[in-house]
Amino acid sequence: MTNLAVHLEAQQPLLQTHVHEAIATGAAHVKGQQHPIKLYLVVWGWLFVLSTCSYLVDYFGLHGYLRWSLILLFMVLKAGLIVAVFMHMAWERLALAYAILLPPVLVLVFVAIMVFESEYTHLIRVLFFAAPT
């Protein structure tokens, strides 16, 4: 234990400079997230516009790939605005952003697996149980 203490003491000056650097770079965050109210109002407005657009997709009864691509486009834009601005992810440290945002992307692998699985189940049901629809 004494050895350890000596070792740490030797590192102290180095540590101090590191801490000072960290404080200097993090200075903007000391008082928390400060952004003009106008930014939130603009994003709020855009979320309304995008929601209206996705509702209109259903209202006008668009079909097929046009419908699905529009739904996905509006969904991704809305989700991006909420996470980036409302949840302040755009101003967080990159280490946190990657730690939180990358894992959900990997869910897409799970989606791909389940698409194959359900198409297989559907095929088996059509072949052996029900009249095809």
Add this chain to the structure above:
Amino acid sequence: MAETALTNPGESPARAAGWQGIAADWSSDQRAFKNVSWGKAMMWIFLLSDTFIFSCFLLSYMTARMSTTVPWPNPSEVFALNIGGRHIPLILIAIMTFILISSSGTMAMAVNFGYRRDRVRTAILMLVTAAFGATFVGMQAFEWTKLIMEGVRPWENPWGAAQFGSCFFMITGFHGTHVTIGVIFLIAIARKVWRGDFDVERRGFFTSRKGHYEIVEITGLYWHFVDLVWVFIFAFFYLW
């Protein structure tokens, strides 16, 4: 923050041998998110785990819908309402979406006023957010009642594939529970803000720790997440 030891790459600090060393490495002064408080980091990690839960619900819904040979009920018709003699498709869900987005807007502004230490505005905006959330849950209760009266059950419904009911009750029920918990969370924190707990650094009843205005942002993270999940449910369950 200043007392946290930042890891110095290239050097391996001395550690005790065996399990003690392992425990020391995992417990002492190891900090990945340097300027992010533990409260905010843990809320983000909780939200990440919640993301996986909702992902699993939506995935099982996708699997059920893709693999059934019976036609899926048309959500546009199922959730239509007659307002003033006009038949409007999906209108209830659209109104619920706008209510939840509005609540997110007021929440974002509450966080902003919180960091400016504007006690009264922060509390009022949080209570407005909670009111929007309660309205949302109320409309969801109306929607559930309507569907149950029309004969939707987890095992059957009058319009098509039986899995429609189970997916609907599971996904919207779990989301509604999250909104309800969020409303309670908001009211509890708004009360503390209103009382000025974070200005006089009063110690919490449960934790005995001093609170900070950052808790408003952490509450906000949870609330925005609930809105975020609704964006995906709206797209995949109601619009698809």
